[in-house]
Amino acid sequence: MSQKLAVDGGSKVRSTPFPSRGLIGPEERAAALAMFDQAIATGNAFGYGGPAEQQYEKDFAAYLGGGFADAVNSGSNAVYCALGALQIDALSEVIVPPITDPGGIMPVALLGLVPVVADADPRTYNTSAEQIAPLITERTRAIVVAHIAGDALDMDPILALAKKHNLYVVEDCAQAHGTTYKGRMAGTLGDIAAFSTMFGKHHCTGGQGGVVFTRNETLHWQGKRFADRGKPFNLTNAGGNVVAGLNCNLNDLSAVIGSAQVAKLPRIIGNRVRIGNAIRDGLAANAAVTVGWQVPESQSCYWFLRMAFHPEAVRVDKATFCQALAAEGIPATVAYRAIPAEYPWFRERRVFGASGFPWTCSDYKGPREPQAHIANALRVVETHFNIAMHESYGDQEIADIIEAVRKVSEAYAR
Numbered sequence: 001m002s003q004k005l006a007v008d009g010g011s012k013v014r015s016t017p018f019p020s021r022g023l024i025g026p027e028e029r030a031a032a033l034a035m036f037d038q039a040i041a042t043g044n045a046f047g048y049g050g051p052a053e054q055q056y057e058k059d060f061a062a063y064l065g066g067g068f069a070d071a072v073n074s075g076s077n078a079v080y081c082a083l084g085a086l087q088i089d090a091l092s093e094v095i096v097p098p099i100t101d102p103g104g105i106m107p108v109a110l111l112g113l114v115p116v117v118a119d120a121d122p123r124t125y126n127t128s129a130e131q132i133a134p135l136i137t138e139r140t141r142a143i144v145v146a147h148i149a150g151d152a153l154d155m156d157p158i159l160a161l162a163k164k165h166n167l168y169v170v171e172d173c174a175q176a177h178g179t180t181y182k183g184r185m186a187g188t189l190g191d192i193a194a195f196s197t198m199f200g201k202h203h204c205t206g207g208q209g210g211v212v213f214t215r216n217e218t219l220h221w222q223g224k225r226f227a228d229r230g231k232p233f234n235l236t237n238a239g240g241n242v243v244a245g246l247n248c249n250l251n252d253l254s255a256v257i258g259s260a261q262v263a264k265l266p267r268i269i270g271n272r273v274r275i276g277n278a279i280r281d282g283l284a285a286n287a288a289v290t291v292g293w294q295v296p297e298s299q300s301c302y303w304f305l306r307m308a309f310h311p312e313a314v315r316v317d318k319a320t321f322c323q324a325l326a327a328e329g330i331p332a333t334v335a336y337r338a339i340p341a342e343y344p345w346f347r348e349r350r351v352f353g354a355s356g357f358p359w360t361c362s363d364y365k366g367p368r369e370p371q372a373h374i375a376n377a378l379r380v381v382e383t384h385f386n387i388a389m390h391e392s393y394g395d396q397e398i399a400d401i402i403e404a405v406r407k408v409s410e411a412y413a414r
């Protein structure tokens with residue numbers, strides 16, 4: 001007989017709160033205080049782009065196996081500057097992901113480029129070459145992909161498609177610090193990548209931050225100039241600022257926090273991989289809920305656990321199942337409805353006042369209405385839910401999540 005569920009008055013699988021992350025520690029404190037000490041001793045405030053920021057950029061690039069990093073002040077601006085680095089003509093189309101943070105897509109439109117939303121692979125929150133291919137037109141210049149939840153996309157077919165059509169690939173790795181695909185790090189696969197380092201990510205630079213990463217030196221300098229009002233970095237006799245851009249710089253205080261965090265990143269990712277894989281394996285034979293399908297030869301860094309709900313195995317809907325799971329003390333969220341194409345700004349083309357630009361521009365020869373293919377994305381969101389997780393979970397948390405999912409699945413089994 002199945003156990004009485006907590007939602008029905010039974011005892012909870014987990015009655016104590018899950019542990020906090022403990023992401024910031026004495027290392028970050030010491031690094032920040034040293035910056036203050038130095039500022040007080042010299043009489044000069046800390047700034048940006050100094051040795052501390054350069055060190056963080058080196059540290060993060062080294063973590064990715066070498067390349068060029070430019071630290072910026074948010075993940076959204078990392079996407080903005082990665083796209084800015086490409087110097088794409090206005091009104092070009094950029095294929096964008098179906099399920100992502102708005103900050104992963106809005107920069108496209110703000111650059112006067114037309115975002116075209118590709119659908120999801122039916123098994124994941126991410127898109128795939130199959131979904132992207134039919135959307136490529138003579139106006140397409142780039143593809144932005146996002147490794148959502150830390151789950152890798154199947155990149156090789158996307159890179160082949162991009163090569164065939166001469167398109168740039170921008171990887172949005174906001175949720176994928178340390179994800180691997182066929183042994184290669186996410187962020188090193190496309191032409192250029194954007195990371196968010198806000199406080200909830202695998203590693204942070206304080207409250208907000210981001211990194212533009214590329215192994216292409218030309219793109220690196222173009223991105224760096226764009227991220228700082230077009231300053232002529234690495235150019236001689238440029239005659240002044242060379243391109244219009246905003247000030248998206250990080251700062252040296254955030255950078256020292258970032259360096260302390262990068263030192264912790266291998267442990268953070270190692271723990272997350274161990275925890276996520278243990279839960280995945282522990283639920284592999286469960287009929288109602290499993291950890292969502294992942295691309296072969298990839299390793300998620302698990303920003304959260306994307307759980308696949310199999311309605312044919314239970315008598316209740318996903319919302320009821322998640323409610324029961326939450327009552328057992330498990331941090332379950334019923335839906336990850338991060339579908340920017342559903343939001344008013346996109347549907348109503350609210351980018352440049354009421355003009356409808358770029359879609360309505362007479363020089364743009366594509367569809368006047370925003371294009372979004374999200375049928376699979378909607379289905380994936382309907383058939384999946386999230387369980388929050390992080391690197392400070394231990395064996396007890398792993399066991400509790402597996403046990404609670406098993407208990408609820410059994411109680412509601414058909």
Ligand SMILES: Cc1ncc(COP(=O)(O)O)c(C=O)c1O
Pocket residue numbers: 074075076077079100101103104146148172173174175196197198209210
């Ligand atoms: C996939 C993705 N892209 C972009 C962003 C934007 O990053 P930020 O919040 O640092 O601006 C996020 C934020 O969570 C994200 O998850």
